[in-house]
Amino acid sequence: MKEYLRFYIDGAWVDPVVPKTLDVINPATEEAFARISLGSAADVDKAVKAAQRAFETYSQTTREERIDLLQRILSAYQARYGDFVEAISTEMGAPLTLSKNAQAATGIAHLAKMIEVLKTFEFQEVRGTTAISKEPVGVCGFITPWNWPINQIVCKVAPALAAGCTMVLKPSEIAPVDAILFAEVLHEAGVPAGVFNLVNGDGPGVGQPLSAHPGVDMVSFTGSTRAGVLVAKAAADTVKRVHQELGGKSANIILRDADLKAAVTGGVRGVMGNSGQSCNAPTRMFVPRETQSEAAAIAKAVAEKIKVGNPFEDGVTMGPVVSDVHFKKIQGLIAKGIEEGATLVTGGLGLPEGLNKGYFVRPTVFADVTNDMTIAREEIFGPVLSILPYDSEDDAVRMANDTVYGLSGYVQSGDIEHARKVAARLRTGNVHLNGAGPDFGAPFGGFKQSGNGREWGEFGLDEFLEVKAVMGWQAA
Known part of the structure; x- marks a missing residue:
């Protein structure tokens, strides 16, 4: 059994504040194949503070710097592709062909599309005498599911990095190994310390304090409608942006x-x-x-x-x-x-x-x-x-x-x-x-209780941007 007992915070693998572990079960055999640590509000706080510090500098990086970073991430992901395929099939049960041709492949697709989008995306335009700018929303909290695990991680992380945001990820505790691999990929690619942070855990222990944390400017959640309601309620007191991709009955x-x-x-x-x-x-x-x-x-x-x-x-x-x-x-x-x-x-x-x-x-x-x-x-x-x-x-x-x-x-x-x-x-x-x-490149998201906001491509990038108007930008 492999043990993944540390969290990735501020560019390093660190021990949890309070030790508590969970066995990860292979659904095909009903046997544990890995063990992770379950985090707490204290771990979330450490990660959020690291993301806040990193935001001061990462938010000021240029388009070109962020394109270069995403390209390095894409290369590092491709080098570890077989590891992602094996992890996804083991932790959530997708057949190898599905893991190889679709599940793990979505990571490449989202990274490649975001590089393409970022090259031509308009972050500023002038209307009359006013400049209208799109700027990073800030520190983002991500809560992702087990069913398409790397897809839902990368379709949040890639646009957030492209926008200039920093982040804390809580992946599903049921299928966490691909997220740990992705943290390793980001580290290998040279993502600056604090820009991306990973805290494993369950909803009450990590998801709730992440959603409620006053240092988080936006929370993006993918999962059931029932859990999405809890996330929105936890986020409400701090009036942060809430993006949700929830259930369906198509x-x-x-x-x-x-x-x-x-x-x-x-x-x-x-x-x-x-x-x-x-x-x-x-x-x-x-x-x-x-x-x-x-x-x-x-x-x-x-x-x-x-x-x-x-x-x-x-x-x-x-x-x-x-x-x-x-x-x-x-x-x-x-x-x-x-x-x-x-x-x-x-x-x-x-x-x-x-x-x-x-x-x-x-x-x-x-x-x-x-x-x-x-x-x-x-x-x-x-x-x-x-x-x-x-x-x-x-x-x-x-x-x-x-x-x-x-x-x-x-x-x-x-x-x-x-x-x-x-x-x-x-x-x-x-x-x-x-x-x-x-x-x-098309927007992904739903009407009614299937959520709000959109992911994928330029629509996904827009979710991580605030709009600022600067009047008197140029003379009348």
């Missing part, structure tokens, strides 16, 4: 003019990828009522071809969910779907056949789901698809929008103009047309 509307087999196949894969642990997964599939039986048969065939198993085994396309607690939550919601009368098409309760250890969930498909059922309302965050039949396109859009969430949406159509018109009616921050993948 609708996938398959229109009557779509290729049903292709649309359903892509939709099932979109849900089951990452074991369903993606906030933007298309978990509610809306199909014309007359095609529901056919759609269910297609979904069943696709789901039953998914190979579930240890992420390090060849051919595995779906690993475990992240923890015992999360496994039990998903099992409870599957049971609720059965209890409330949805038709279980495939999957269901218990471990997949041939597996007797690990937090593995059967790829599950429900049909005859109505929008008032629990499995259509709550974010399951597991490999569970709900198929909901609709009569008219208006009904589909109404049901799609009938949710507290608004992170992402999906529309499938044989006519792109038709798809665009339906997309315009969805109350979501993102919409994917006909299987379109992510765009690292």
Whole structure:
């Protein structure tokens, strides 16, 4: 078992103020593979003060200096790429192919995009006699999740560095090893002392004091809506900026003019990828009522071809969910779907056949789901698809929008103009047309209880900037 018992504060690895440890569990084996320290408010205070001191100088660096720093970070990240792949698969269960081709790859994508954005970003413009400047917001507190761990770290750290901010990161204590590796990468790349700080811990011990700390100017949180509310409340007394990327229950509307087999196949894969642990997964599939039986048969065939198993085994396309607690939550919601009368098409309760250890969930498909059922309302965050039949396109859009969430949406159509018109009616921050993948230059974030603010590309950079007006900049 590897031990990671120190925090990265002010450019050095330091012991926690009060020793307290936590074992990190491999979800495929249910065995501990690493041990970390859990921090406290005292550790947070040390890290914030280091970030405050560093802000005085780092905020004054030039565009060119920050571009050079990001390029060094990118090179150091690429040199450690294999370490990130292995860590992510071990700590949160993503199959090696997913870790290599998507999970770890997002770190490179966000760094490369931020370098590109920073080269041409306008930090100042003159309107009439007034100069309008965009300046770093200050010290930032980051609280990141376990499901796409390095993605959510880098999509915050890269724009914050580009803006001239300093920061304190609390990664998920469930999947912390990739964050420790990233701290090592930043150190190797020569990030100045105090600019980036890492304190491991849980929500009450580190997340709450980080959100509430008067020395933190902005807190950026990614996680559940429930936890996001707690972060916002903790931050309220100091009137700091709060950015949140929260839960989702994304609708996938398959229109009557779509290729049903292709649309359903892509939709099932979109849900089951990452074991369903993606906030933007298309978990509610809306199909014309007359095609529901056919759609269910297609979904069943696709789901039953998914190979579930240890992420390090060849051919595995779906690993475990992240923890015992999360496994039990998903099992409870599957049971609720059965209890409330949805038709279980495939999957269901218990471990997949041939597996007797690990937090593995059967790829599950429900049909005859109505929008008032629990499995259509709550974010399951597991490999569970709900198929909901609709009569008219208006009904589909109404049901799609009938949710507290608004992170992402999906529309499938044989006519792109038709798809665009339906997309315009969805109350979501993102919409994917006909299987379109992510765009690292596009804004990522949600409407309603899916959060506020945006990440990725220039929109992500803007989140870390304050706007200043200097009147009389030039003569009238």
